[in-house]
Amino acid sequence: MDQRPLSPHLGVYKFAYTMSLSILHRITGCAAAVGFLLFVWWLTALASGPDSYARAMQCLSSPLAKLLLVGFAFSFVYHFCNGIRHLVWDTGRGLERAQARRSGAVVIVAAVLLTALVVWLGCQAMGFSHPGPL
Amino acid sequence: MSLRTPLSKVLGRGSAGDGVGHWWMQRVTAVALLPLTAWFVISLLRSPLQSYDAMRGWLGQPWVAVLCMLLVFTLAWHSKLGVQVVVEDYVHGKGAKTTLLLLSTFIHIFAAVTGIVAILRIALS
Numbered sequence: 001m002d003q004r005p006l007s008p009h010l011g012v013y014k015f016a017y018t019m020s021l022s023i024l025h026r027i028t029g030c031a032a033a034v035g036f037l038l039f040v041w042w043l044t045a046l047a048s049g050p051d052s053y054a055r056a057m058q059c060l061s062s063p064l065a066k067l068l069l070v071g072f073a074f075s076f077v078y079h080f081c082n083g084i085r086h087l088v089w090d091t092g093r094g095l096e097r098a099q100a101r102r103s104g105a106v107v108i109v110a111a112v113l114l115t116a117l118v119v120w121l122g123c124q125a126m127g128f129s130h131p132g133p134l
Numbered sequence: 135m136s137l138r139t140p141l142s143k144v145l146g147r148g149s150a151g152d153g154v155g156h157w158w159m160q161r162v163t164a165v166a167l168l169p170l171t172a173w174f175v176i177s178l179l180r181s182p183l184q185s186y187d188a189m190r191g192w193l194g195q196p197w198v199a200v201l202c203m204l205l206v207f208t209l210a211w212h213s214k215l216g217v218q219v220v221v222e223d224y225v226h227g228k229g230a231k232t233t234l235l236l237l238s239t240f241i242h243i244f245a246a247v248t249g250i251v252a253i254l255r256i257a258l259s
Binding site: 026086 | 161164165168171172175178179180181182183184186189190193202206209210213216217220241245246248249251252253255256
């Protein structure tokens with residue numbers, strides 16, 4: 001049972017940049033799972049009254065929290081954009097190598113631009129005049 | 135030669151017993167999350183987040199509460215399916231794998247119920 005044949009694994013393939021997009025989809029998905037818990041924590045704070053909400057918003061205003069929020073923003077935006085790419089693949093379209101490389105580039109550019117937009121609008125919504133340490 | 139019975143071939147449910155159910159629900163929840171998350175993020179970015187009263191007022195509206203509960207439920211489901219795949223792919227010890235899968239399932243359900251109860255408290259207050 002220990003010597004069953006293995007299918008070709010990561011090591012046998014020449015590196016292609018689309019591989020890093022693929023693993024980034026998983027990493028950002030895991031980060032978004034943590035972001036989901038943060039979202040529930042925020043909802044609970046809002047439900048628990050003005051004091052607990054003020055404390056929660058105070059926590060979210062620390063430099064470390066700001067940095068994490070930017071990370072969560074990128075994770076969500078990237079996972080969202082690349083998720084659309086995956087859904088298109090599921091319909092059988094865009095699977096040629098050149099197409100997959102091109103759509104990958106579109107996703108990266110869109111994710112970076114949208115993250116910048118979300119961070120900028122987020123600073124205004126949070127009442128920060130600037131993103132603090134960033 | 136195959137050891138699979140004709141019935142198992144016809145049903146096409148594989149060794150886990152639920153066929154493409156996992157794969158399909160990940161897609162269904164993904165499609166649902168596109169409009170839900172886009173709506174939620176755009177709404178939040180246009181809100182005065184530091185104002186407790188404004189945020190309570192916003193989330194207290196019936197349709198906002200309904201959409202937020204759908205968001206929490208669908209996020210939990212999609213996240214649970216995704217984390218499950220990651221654990222199954224990268225954790226190889228049987229005990230560790232089972233423990234992590236159970237833990238992930240419990241945490242996701244706990245978070246979903248907690249989030250929905252929080253929204254209900256706001257909407258019904």
